[in-house]
Amino acid sequence: MKKVILFDLDDTLYDYATVHKKASEAIFKKFRKSVKISKKDFDEKFSASRNEIHRELSGTASGHNRVLYIQRLIEKTHGTVEPKVILDLYDAYWDTLLNKSKLNPGVIKTLKEIKKRGFKIGIVTDLTSHIQLRKIHSLGLTNYVDGLVSSEEAGREKPHPSPFLLLLNKLDAKPSEAIHVGDSPKKDVEGANSLGITSIHLDIGNSDKKIKANYKIKEISELLKIIEELSKN
Template structure:
């Protein structure tokens, strides 16, 4: 059966979360005049980025930032509010994103995103990257109340596209949350950002520029 559908994870697959965090940390340092509290700008940016890459509620992240840098509670609340509304606007794509999506569309693939995260937050990131128009479906865990690696979220996305797992390829950066569940359903899989060898991986790509070729190899 020919595979005519490509489903993507978002964060660290299409969106460069590390670069996005660096940009946003620098923005907040300037916007909230944090030099009053933290003379070392690079230290703040480094710690901000490190803490935001730990899986925990954002309020807890900012609480840790407040304590580490002795920030006022009201300032922490303002920074958290700013994050909720402005962070998606700072979204940075991995190089080659638009070019890759254009090529897939020209080859008549159905394209979708299945991502964990708050619905408005993830959709705003996708809008900021300028790729909403390429998507035939966008599924978020916040919308469904189901998170990857639960197979149900993958099946929901496939159902919206009216395709079977055997017609789809999933592209993601997380072996446990993306690749293993997609593979278990019958999809082919591409692990991004690594050349890790694993029986659950059909192939690997380090850069988005490699994806179209990998898709063509897995299509049949």
């Protein structure tokens, strides 16, 4: 019997890619106010900084921490640490992203239905907890979410079993009692499959021929049919 449904957050419950673009523009706009720099030069320096942090912290939640990308950028442009500048740019990014983010169509309706049927809902996500908590709050998901585990809390990134198992433990469920929904074959589907969690791939154009989910959907609302089907077995 299935009793919990686990969701990925970014690009599964809301469209990250679009708002990320707007938030990145907000960083540049803020930066240009104090430093004369072309967009091209800024983009190059920013990606170099981000790539360094990714390399140095590969496989950890800190590797996605934007405050580190920005600190590295400022070290390149200012040659020192500038706390106020770094924090202002960081806030420009996240304030824009959180203001502009909208849940994907059908998410609230589907979560309501899931709750009505007695399922617990968890979110398992790769990033730092502070930012993911802000997203859950500002997207209006608080009343639907029973548990959260970030890769920062688990100490490992998906598809490692740790974040999935920690969340199942919080929700008092076994892997066989869980369904997982996510957009990334490599992180979400593979992570769920390796533990025997029923995997559902939200296909937003990122399929992987080698990694097969138990089910594939195009929209979150299709989840309800699958739940019905599974409850008959």
